[in-house]
Amino acid sequence: MLVGAESSFAALCANEPELSVLRASIRDFVAADRAEFGWQPAVDAWLSQWDADFSARLGGAGFLGLTIPTEYGGHGLGHLHRYVVTEELLLAGAPVAAHWFADRQVAPGLLAYGTEEQRRRILPEITAGRFFSAIGMSEPQAGSDLAAATTRAVATDGGWILNGRKVWSSGAHLAHAIVVLARSTPLDTEHRHAGFSQFLVPLDADGVSVEPIVMMDGGHHFNETTFTDVFVADSEVIGKIGDGWHQVTAELSFERSGPERILSTAPLILGLIRALSQQAVDERTAAEVGDLVARLISLRQLSVSVARALTAGESAANQAALVKDLGTRFEQDSVVLVADLLDYVDANSAAQPALRAMLATARAHSPAFTLRGGTNEVLRGVIARGMGLR
Numbered sequence: 001m002l003v004g005a006e007s008s009f010a011a012l013c014a015n016e017p018e019l020s021v022l023r024a025s026i027r028d029f030v031a032a033d034r035a036e037f038g039w040q041p042a043v044d045a046w047l048s049q050w051d052a053d054f055s056a057r058l059g060g061a062g063f064l065g066l067t068i069p070t071e072y073g074g075h076g077l078g079h080l081h082r083y084v085v086t087e088e089l090l091l092a093g094a095p096v097a098a099h100w101f102a103d104r105q106v107a108p109g110l111l112a113y114g115t116e117e118q119r120r121r122i123l124p125e126i127t128a129g130r131f132f133s134a135i136g137m138s139e140p141q142a143g144s145d146l147a148a149a150t151t152r153a154v155a156t157d158g159g160w161i162l163n164g165r166k167v168w169s170s171g172a173h174l175a176h177a178i179v180v181l182a183r184s185t186p187l188d189t190e191h192r193h194a195g196f197s198q199f200l201v202p203l204d205a206d207g208v209s210v211e212p213i214v215m216m217d218g219g220h221h222f223n224e225t226t227f228t229d230v231f232v233a234d235s236e237v238i239g240k241i242g243d244g245w246h247q248v249t250a251e252l253s254f255e256r257s258g259p260e261r262i263l264s265t266a267p268l269i270l271g272l273i274r275a276l277s278q279q280a281v282d283e284r285t286a287a288e289v290g291d292l293v294a295r296l297i298s299l300r301q302l303s304v305s306v307a308r309a310l311t312a313g314e315s316a317a318n319q320a321a322l323v324k325d326l327g328t329r330f331e332q333d334s335v336v337l338v339a340d341l342l343d344y345v346d347a348n349s350a351a352q353p354a355l356r357a358m359l360a361t362a363r364a365h366s367p368a369f370t371l372r373g374g375t376n377e378v379l380r381g382v383i384a385r386g387m388g389l390r
C-alpha cells in the first residue's frame, strides 16, 4: 500500500515518496545508459525502437516485470510503479519496443490465465528483458470487428494445428513468440464471440512465415504473419480453450490507458521546449507552449487516475477508452503544433537537426496513433454505451 497520496490532488500526481524514489532511480539509469551506449531519444519508441540489449540492461537493473510477483521472478510492485517507470522511459524516448508487449500484455495475461509451468518458464525471462512477444489479433478482414477473425485451431495429438493470417503484427520479425487469437470452435453466428482461444506460438515454429509491411517512411515495424499447419503444443495454450475472447478483452483497460497513449511524441515536445528555453520568446509563442503543456498535464492526470483505479481492482474500461481517445488525439495535435513552433527556434540552434528528424518521424507515425489498440471511432461508441446509451 502506498502512503502519501491523502488528498485527491496528490493522488493525481503519483508523487508518493516510494514512487519518487523509483522515478529518480529510473531517471539515473536512463541518463547513465544513454551516456554509455549513445542511443538517441526517439518519438514513438515503444513501437519502433527495438533494442534487445537495452531491454536486457533495463531488466538487469530491475525495471521490468515490476508487477510480476516475486515467486515468478518479478518485483511484486503495483501498477503505479510500472506507470512511473514506463512514463520516464517514454519521456526519454528510450528504445523500449523489444520488451513492450511482453511486459505490458503477456505478463498480466499469464498471471491471470497461464499455467503454473508457463508462469515459471516465461515470467522470469520477461523480468530479465530476455523474452519478446508480438500480438496476433488483427486479420485482413478483422480489425475493429475482431470477432470476424478466421484463423483456426484444430485439436490434434498433444496440441493444436493452426492455419490463418494475421496483419499489423508489430515486431513479429524480431520477437520470440506471438500470442495468436484463433477460432478453436467453428463460427456460431448467434454467438460470434464464443469459440476463440489464445496460443503462444514460437515464431521459429515450422509453418510460420513473417513478411514485412513497410511504412511510408521506409520503417519496418509491422508484419503479416501466416500460419500454415503450425503445430502448437498443449503447453502453449494460454488460459482455457474457448475463453479467448474474454481473456483478450479483460486486459484492454491496461492496454488503453497507459502513458504510451499520451507520450508517443513527448521527446519531441520536450526537445522543443528545451530549445526554446535557450532563447527569448514572444508572448504568443509562450502561450502556445503553455497550452500544449497544460493539455499534456491534464491528460496525464486522467491517465494516472485510471492507473489508480486499476490498482484498486476497480473496473475502468470506460475511463481507459476516454484516455486513449483524448490522449492519442493530443499526440496527433502535438505534431502539428510542434511543427509550427519549431519555426521559432533559432535557425542556428544545435537542436534543430535532431528536432526536425523527430518531427519527420512523428508525422509519418501520426495517423497510426488513433488506430492502434482499437480505433478512436470505435472507442467513442464504447464510451457512449458505458454511459448508458442503448
Ligand SMILES: Cc1cc2nc3c(=O)[nH]c(=O)nc-3n(C[C@H](O)[C@H](O)[C@H](O)COP(=O)(O)OP(=O)(O)OC[C@H]3O[C@@H](n4cnc5c(N)ncnc54)[C@H](O)[C@@H]3O)c2cc1C
Pocket (backbone or CB within 6 Å): 047, 134, 135, 136, 137, 138, 139, 140, 141, 142, 143, 144, 145, 167, 168, 169, 170, 368, 369, 371, 372, 373, 374, 375, 376, 377, 378, 381
Ligand atoms: C501502429 C499500429 C500497430 C498495430 N499493432 C498491432 C499488433 O501488434 N497486433 C495486432 O493484432 N494488431 C495491431 N494493429 C492493428 C489495429 O488493432 C487495427 O488497425 C485496429 O483494430 C483497426 O482495425 P482495421 O485496421 O482493420 O480497421 P477497420 O476495422 O477496417 O476500420 C476502418 C475504419 O472504419 C471505422 N470503423 C470500423 N468499425 C466502426 C464502428 N463500429 N463505428 C465507427 N467506426 C467504425 C474505424 O474507426 C476506421 O476508421 C496495429 C495497428 C497500428 C496502426
